[in-house]
Amino acid sequence: MRAKPEPMQVIKERRDGALLRLVKAVPYIGFMGISFDRRGDELTATMAYSDMLIGNPAVPAIHGGATAAFLETAAIIELAWADIWAKIEMERLSGAEIAALPIPTFPKTIDFTTDYLSVGHPRDVYARARINRSGRRYASVHVEAWQDNRSKLVAQATGHFLMPSKDG
Amino acid sequence: MTHSSKNMAQHFATALPHCKALSMRMDLLEDARAVMSMPYDARLIGDPATGVIHGGAVSALMDSCGGASVFMHPENAGASVTLDLRIDYMRPAKPEERISAESHCFHVTRNVAFVRVTAWAGEMKDEPVATATGAFSFKHKTKGRA
Numbered sequence: 001m002r003a004k005p006e007p008m009q010v011i012k013e014r015r016d017g018a019l020l021r022l023v024k025a026v027p028y029i030g031f032m033g034i035s036f037d038r039r040g041d042e043l044t045a046t047m048a049y050s051d052m053l054i055g056n057p058a059v060p061a062i063h064g065g066a067t068a069a070f071l072e073t074a075a076i077i078e079l080a081w082a083d084i085w086a087k088i089e090m091e092r093l094s095g096a097e098i099a100a101l102p103i104p105t106f107p108k109t110i111d112f113t114t115d116y117l118s119v120g121h122p123r124d125v126y127a128r129a130r131i132n133r134s135g136r137r138y139a140s141v142h143v144e145a146w147q148d149n150r151s152k153l154v155a156q157a158t159g160h161f162l163m164p165s166k167d168g
Numbered sequence: 169m170t171h172s173s174k175n176m177a178q179h180f181a182t183a184l185p186h187c188k189a190l191s192m193r194m195d196l197l198e199d200a201r202a203v204m205s206m207p208y209d210a211r212l213i214g215d216p217a218t219g220v221i222h223g224g225a226v227s228a229l230m231d232s233c234g235g236a237s238v239f240m241h242p243e244n245a246g247a248s249v250t251l252d253l254r255i256d257y258m259r260p261a262k263p264e265e266r267i268s269a270e271s272h273c274f275h276v277t278r279n280v281a282f283v284r285v286t287a288w289a290g291e292m293k294d295e296p297v298a299t300a301t302g303a304f305s306f307k308h309k310t311k312g313r314a
Contacts, residue, residue, distance in 0.1 A: 025216045026213070026216060027211050027212070028211070028212050028221075028222035054185040055184050056184065056247070062186075063184065063185075063186035063231070065224075065229070068231065069222065069223075069224020069225065106214075109223045111255065111256045111257065112227070113254040114250075114254075115251075115252045116252060119249075
C-alpha cells in the first residue's frame with residue numbers, strides 16, 4: 001500500500017526549519033540583513049536596504065563589496081541548501097529532528113568573480129543562484145542580482161566552491 | 169598626486185557608510201597604491217565552526233582598497249566605479265586577527281583602471297588570505313575620453 005502523503009504543514013515546517021537553521025548559523029548573514037524566501041526548493045535571497053550598505057553617499061549607491069558579499073552568500077546558501085534538501089526529503093525529518101542536527105559545514109569559496117552591471121540603488125536587492133556544476137568536491141555557481149526589474153541586473157557573479165567532504 | 173586627492177582618499181574609510189560599518193581604516197596612501205585594514209569582528213563570522221570571517225567582508229575591504237588605489241593614480245580625474253572584481257581565496261583568515269589589504273593600480277587607459285589586491289591576516293603578509301584582480305571605470309586627466 002502506498003504511504004499516505006504527509007500533511008502540507010509538516011512538509012513546510014521541515015523545509016522552512018531546515019532553511020532557517022542554515023541561515024541562522026551564520027552571524028554575517030544577519031549582520032548584512034540577508035534573508036531567504038522559499039518556493040518548493042527554489043530560493044530567493046533578499047538584502048534588505050539599510051544605510052550602512054551605502055558605498056558612495058554622493059550617488060547614493062550600494063557598496064560594490066556589499067553587493068559581492070550578498071551574491072557570495074546567496075551562492076553558499078544555495079549549495080548548502082541543495083545538499084541538505086536531499087537528506088531531509090529522503091528521510092522525511094520532522095521539525096524537532098532538524099533542530100537536533102549538527103550545524104552544517106558550509107562549502108568554501110575558491111574564487112568569486114563579480115560583474116557590476118548597474119548602480120545598486122538605495123533599496124532592497126534580490127538574488128537567485130543556479131548551480132551549474134556540482135561534483136563530489138567542486139561546484140560552480142552562477143548568481144544574478146536585481147532590484148526593480150528581474151531583467152535589469154545590478155550584478156552577476158560566478159564562483160567555484162570546495163564542497164565539505166562527506167566522509168569526515 | 170595632489171594634496172586634495174590624498175585628503176579625499178583618507179576619508180574613504182570613514183565617509184563611506186559600509187566601510188565605516190566594518191570599521192575600516194586607511195593605513196597608507198601613495199601614488200596608485202593604498203593599504204586598508206579592518207578589525208576582526210564576531211558579527212562578520214561566515215563559518216560558525218571555525219570563527220573565520222565571511223569572504224564577503226574581505227571582498228568589501230578589497231573592493232574599497234582597490235577603489236582607493238585607483239583614486240590615488242596620478243592620472244585620475246574623477247570618481248571610479250568597480251566594473252568587475254575577481255577574488256581568489258588562498259586560506260582562511262585566522263580568527264581574532266586584523267585583516268589588511270594592499271592594492272596597486274598598475275595600469276590605466278583612457279577609460280579603464282586595472283588593479284591587483286592582496287589581503288592578509290595579522291602580520292602574515294607573505295601568506296595571503298586572498299588575492300584579487302579588478303577593473304574600474306576611470307577618467308584620465310590628460311588623455312580625455314576616446
